[in-house]
Amino acid sequence: MAGPYSAKVMDHFMNPRNVGEIENADGVGEVGNPACGDMMRLYVKVEEGRISDAKFRTFGCGAAIASSSMLTEMIKGKTVDEARAITNRHVADALDGLPPVKIHCSVMAEEAVKAALDDYARKHPG
Amino acid sequence: MAHIFFDHISTTPLDPRVFEEMKPYFLEWYGNPSSHIHDQGQAALKAVDAARTRVAGLIHARPQEIVFTSGATEANNLAIKGAAEAYEKRGRHIVVSEVEHFSVMNALLPLRNRGYEVTPLKVDSDGKADPEDVRRAIRPDTILVSVMHANSEIGTIEPVAEIGRIAREREVLFHTDATASAGHIPLDVEAAGADLVTLSAHNFYGPKGVGALYVREGVRLASQIDGGFQERGFRAGTENVPGIAGMGAAAAIAKEEMAPWAGKLRRLGKRLWDGIGATVSHLHFTGHPVDRLPGHVSFWVEYAEGESLLLFLNVHGVMAASGSACSSNLRGRDEEDLVASPVLRAIGVPSDICTGSITFSLGKGNTEEEVDSVLRVLPVIAKRLWEMSPTYLDYQKQKVQGGG
Ligand code: FES
Numbered sequence: 001m002a003g004p005y006s007a008k009v010m011d012h013f014m015n016p017r018n019v020g021e022i023e024n025a026d027g028v029g030e031v032g033n034p035a036c037g038d039m040m041r042l043y044v045k046v047e048e049g050r051i052s053d054a055k056f057r058t059f060g061c062g063a064a065i066a067s068s069s070m071l072t073e074m075i076k077g078k079t080v081d082e083a084r085a086i087t088n089r090h091v092a093d094a095l096d097g098l099p100p101v102k103i104h105c106s107v108m109a110e111e112a113v114k115a116a117l118d119d120y121a122r123k124h125p126g
Numbered sequence: 127m128a129h130i131f132f133d134h135i136s137t138t139p140l141d142p143r144v145f146e147e148m149k150p151y152f153l154e155w156y157g158n159p160s161s162h163i164h165d166q167g168q169a170a171l172k173a174v175d176a177a178r179t180r181v182a183g184l185i186h187a188r189p190q191e192i193v194f195t196s197g198a199t200e201a202n203n204l205a206i207k208g209a210a211e212a213y214e215k216r217g218r219h220i221v222v223s224e225v226e227h228f229s230v231m232n233a234l235l236p237l238r239n240r241g242y243e244v245t246p247l248k249v250d251s252d253g254k255a256d257p258e259d260v261r262r263a264i265r266p267d268t269i270l271v272s273v274m275h276a277n278s279e280i281g282t283i284e285p286v287a288e289i290g291r292i293a294r295e296r297e298v299l300f301h302t303d304a305t306a307s308a309g310h311i312p313l314d315v316e317a318a319g320a321d322l323v324t325l326s327a328h329n330f331y332g333p334k335g336v337g338a339l340y341v342r343e344g345v346r347l348a349s350q351i352d353g354g355f356q357e358r359g360f361r362a363g364t365e366n367v368p369g370i371a372g373m374g375a376a377a378a379i380a381k382e383e384m385a386p387w388a389g390k391l392r393r394l395g396k397r398l399w400d401g402i403g404a405t406v407s408h409l410h411f412t413g414h415p416v417d418r419l420p421g422h423v424s425f426w427v428e429y430a431e432g433e434s435l436l437l438f439l440n441v442h443g444v445m446a447a448s449g450s451a452c453s454s455n456l457r458g459r460d461e462e463d464l465v466a467s468p469v470l471r472a473i474g475v476p477s478d479i480c481t482g483s484i485t486f487s488l489g490k491g492n493t494e495e496e497v498d499s500v501l502r503v504l505p506v507i508a509k510r511l512w513e514m515s516p517t518y519l520d521y522q523k524q525k526v527q528g529g530g
Binding site: 003016037038041059061062065 | 429430431433434437438440441476511513514515516517518519
């Protein structure tokens with residue numbers, strides 16, 4: 001069964017990495033996609049300028065869940081600046097691509113990182 | 127792996143008996159019905175005529191009132207555009223329910239651009255149109271009312287007989303799209319007061335690529351395909367002889383077996399409906415609870431998104447639909463193609479969960495065991511998605527706080 005998604009997307013959809021929440025997270029970002037009502041919440045733990053842990057919860061389509069999962073894998077261990085530089089393209093490419101109609105679902109992942117790191121910056125000024 | 131097909135509203139498997147009746151018209155009798163001067167053409171013409179009689183029989187029409195097309199989409203286009211153009215002098219106003227299929231809705235677009243006016247008919251929260259609204263919507267310049275017989279997405283059967291009666295009283299043409307219902311529940315063109323009826327073969331165990339439009343004797347239509355004089359001038363082009371023979375065979379079988387099929391499907395549908403209702407919380411059924419297609423169960427689940435449900439179901443070998451088969455178009459060009467289902471919006475389902483609906487549509491080949499295995503996996507899948515959902519988490523926290 002091939003389906004519309006790549007094997008990578010299906011793997012991350014069926015076995016999503018890092019689902020959950022982080023108690024006392026250093027940053028929490030929540031973003032929604034008004035087009036479809038889907039939603040993603042990302043928690044990050046930051047230690048010495050590096051993202052030491054990331055967890056997510058997502059209400060959304062297969063692409064949204066897979067993008068969330070992939071994103072948490074990608075940002076773990078990265079510095080805050082490196083994580084900020086991640087775009088939806090990077091996420092989609094890491095998933096071996098998404099159908100054109102589903103590219104916007106990976107945008108949610110990019111926005112979630114930015115939102116979580118903005119929250120982190122607010123909570124940890126300077 | 128299991129292979130449980132619960133998506134009969136998108137298409138049905140070809141009945142092997144239909145296939146047998148189609149076979150001779152591929153290799154043996156390949157003639158063109160228009161060339162009926164010789165034996166090959168004669169055989170083809172006979173096949174098409176026999177099929178016409180059988181299809182007419184399914185809806186209590188006369189054979190000469192059946193126009194074969196390439197499917198329901200073409201039939202809907204012919205009905206809407208053909209009637210609008212043929213009766214343009216009488217008026218340019220059309221009344222349609224807001225839950226029609228894309229092939230009705232989109233056929234209206236070019237007409238609108240040319241100055242036709244369209245009045246949409248609201249439906250209630252079960253998806254039913256009110257015949258009294260039809261009466262109110264009809265104006266002196268109204269030429270056509272179009273309300274589907276049954277809705278594919280939510281299963282609701284519309285009150286077509288009442289609507290047809292009102293249209294006739296006011297001397298307005300009445301078109302009903304019976305794609306989802308024909309061959310599954312009885313349809314009598316007289317009782318429904320219908321002047322135009324759309325039929326699709328592959329929705330009742332016939333082949334794809336063939337459909338028909340019932341055109342009441344005396345009703346005029348502007349042909350939408352220019353060419354020869356096939357199908358009484360309503361539809362040019364060499365007939366799809368094997369397909370038409372298949373549609374005829376499928377119609378004859380459906381007429382015979384519709385009642386037992388419906389009985390079985392109602393039983394299986396009830397088992398599925400009751401089982402889902404009992405095992406999955408936060409679940410909302412859609413469509414009319416009683417006046418609905420047999421074996422059709424549609425619903426949405428809070429905190430679980432439709433496509434994710436479908437993907438997980440498919441992993442378990444269960445094939446279903448989300449939204450209408452066309453709106454969950456993953457092959458679309460961009461996100462503009464990702465539209466929330468207009469049908470769900472029409473019945474008042476909040477737009478953020480419009481992508482979340484599931485339609486299980488059972489067919490004559492489905493079994494009780496298949497229903498039971500869906501009942502086993504669905505609660506597990508829902509739970510899995512809830513555990514991933516931020517909104518479900520919030521709901522749970524609220525519940526704890528509220529309760530404590
Ligand atoms: S469709 Fe909404 S995020 Fe994918």
